[in-house]
Amino acid sequence: xxxxxxxxxxxxxSKVYKTDLLETIALNNVSFQIDQGEFVAIxxxxxxxKSTLMHILGALDKPTSGQYILDSKDVSHLSEDELADxxxxxxxxxxxxxxxxxxxxxxxxxxxxxxYAGIPKEEREAxxxxxxxxxxxxxxxxxxxxxxxxxxxxxxxxxxxxVLNPALILADEPTGNxxxxxxxxxxxxxxxxxxxxxxxxxxxxxxxxxxxxxxxxFIRDGKIVKDSPNHHxxxxxxxxxxxxxx
Ligand SMILES: Nc1ncnc2c1ncn2[C@@H]1O[C@H](COP(=O)(O)OP(=O)(O)O)[C@@H](O)[C@H]1O
Ligand SMILES: [Mg+2]
Numbered sequence: 001x002x003x004x005x006x007x008x009x010x011x012x013x014s015k016v017y018k019t020d021l022l023e024t025i026a027l028n029n030v031s032f033q034i035d036q037g038e039f040v041a042i043x044x045x046x047x048x049x050k051s052t053l054m055h056i057l058g059a060l061d062k063p064t065s066g067q068y069i070l071d072s073k074d075v076s077h078l079s080e081d082e083l084a085d086x087x088x089x090x091x092x093x094x095x096x097x098x099x100x101x102x103x104x105x106x107x108x109x110x111x112x113x114x115x116y117a118g119i120p121k122e123e124r125e126a127x128x129x130x131x132x133x134x135x136x137x138x139x140x141x142x143x144x145x146x147x148x149x150x151x152x153x154x155x156x157x158x159x160x161x162x163v164l165n166p167a168l169i170l171a172d173e174p175t176g177n178x179x180x181x182x183x184x185x186x187x188x189x190x191x192x193x194x195x196x197x198x199x200x201x202x203x204x205x206x207x208x209x210x211x212x213x214x215x216x217x218f219i220r221d222g223k224i225v226k227d228s229p230n231h232h233x234x235x236x237x238x239x240x241x242x243x244x245x246x
Contacts, residue, residue, distance in 0.1 A: 005072050006069070007168050008034040008057065013066035015052050015222075026052040027063070028222040031097045034201060036167075037056045039194040040160040040201045041213035041230075049222040050203050054172050057201065065236045071167040088116065091159030094171035098153040100145040100160075107131060107141040110160045117164055124163075128165065131159035135189055151182025158189055162198075169193065186235035 015027040026049045034040055044050050055061035056068060059075055062083075068076045071090050075083065093099075102110045109130035119127075132138055135155040139149075145153055154174060161169055171190070175183035191212060194200050204210050211234040218226040 005036040006033050007036050007038075007071055008032075009067070009069040009199070010057075010075070011069075013056065013063045015056065015061075016064045017050075026222050027056070029066070030219070030222070030224055031066075032224060032227060034199065036075060036199050037197055038203075039190070039200045039212075039214045041210035042201065043205060043210050044076050044219040045205065045215055047097070048219045050205070050219065051172070052222075053219065054170065054203050057168075058091055058093060059083045059111070066182045084176040084229060086147055088113070089164065090151070090167045090207060092164070092166035092169045093173045094154070094157050094161050094169065096173040096176040097156045098145075098150070098177070100153055102146060102154055103144050105142050105144055106156045106159075108146070109145065109156055110163060113160060114163050115157075128159070129162050131162050132156070132193075135159045136185075146170065149182065150178045151185050151191065154182075154186050155189060158186070162193075167199065169198055170201045173204055174202060175206065183209065184236045187234075192238055208234070 010033070011031050013027055013030045014025065017024045017026055030053070040049060056063050059070065065077060066076070070086065073086065074085055078086065082236070094100040095174065098225060100188070101112070107125070107128055110132055114124040114127060129141065132141060135158055137152060137155055137159070140148055140152065175186050178186065187209065190200055200212060210216050211230060212230055213230055214233065215229050216228065219225060
């Protein structure tokens with residue numbers, strides 16, 4: 001694997017929302033590339049187009065015009081079924097609201113994407129345990145979502161995002177619903193995953209969170225206004241403790 005392999009190539013991407021009365025240009029001719037192994041934060045004020053961009057990058061929506069190439073495949077004009085397939089195979093999603101199944105154990109939550117992929121039960125269980133250990137939750141396998149904290153739920157969601165070996169981890173405001181004291185644990189995990197070679201794209205409006213990334217893309221009114229290496233990189237202070245459960 002070459003280090004500079006592009007995972008995301010976006011060319012002249014636009015998204016226009018049309019209602020009866022109004023046309024909103026949510027993304028206006030955006031172009032950028034993200035290579036394998038990068039850790040990128042996408043920042044911008046409310047209404048700047050972050051969620052629109054996240055939905056397109058996540059193959060949850062299609063652009064009005066322009067091109068999106070994900071892991072060497074042009075996904076700009078695929079059908080809904082083809083998009084769903086790409087989504088499941090190539091992208092590990094981490095959402096602001098965790099999106100775990102309630103009253104279901106952490107182990108089952110993490111095993112679930114592998115069930116849809118037809119992986120045998122023993123392998124599903126072993127893989128889920130491995131990733132739950134990695135996020136420091138090896139001793140919470142049989143707790144249900146409502147029995148653990150928000151930060152722990154997000155760690156379960158991160159473990160779940162990894163089980164099918166995605167080309168890209170796409171996180172939308174991953175610390176938005178978490179106590180500040182636990183946000184550092186989440187960022188420690190992202191830093192560790194990136195150290196291990198995972199490509200991470202994280203949408204956030206919080207500067208403190210964005211500063212954990214190696215590169216920050218700023219959008220405003222649907223346009224990229226700045227795209228540069230992060231020279232003020234923060235490192236999560238509790239990295240070692242969180243990951244010591246391995
Ligand atoms: N489904 C939609 N229909 C119409 N306009 C939308 C829709 N979704 C977003 N918009 C508009 O597009 C612009 C960008 O929105 P969004 O991508 O949600 O920004 P952000 O996530 O940065 O707050 C805003 O002006 C918003 O009102
Ligand atoms: Mg948004």
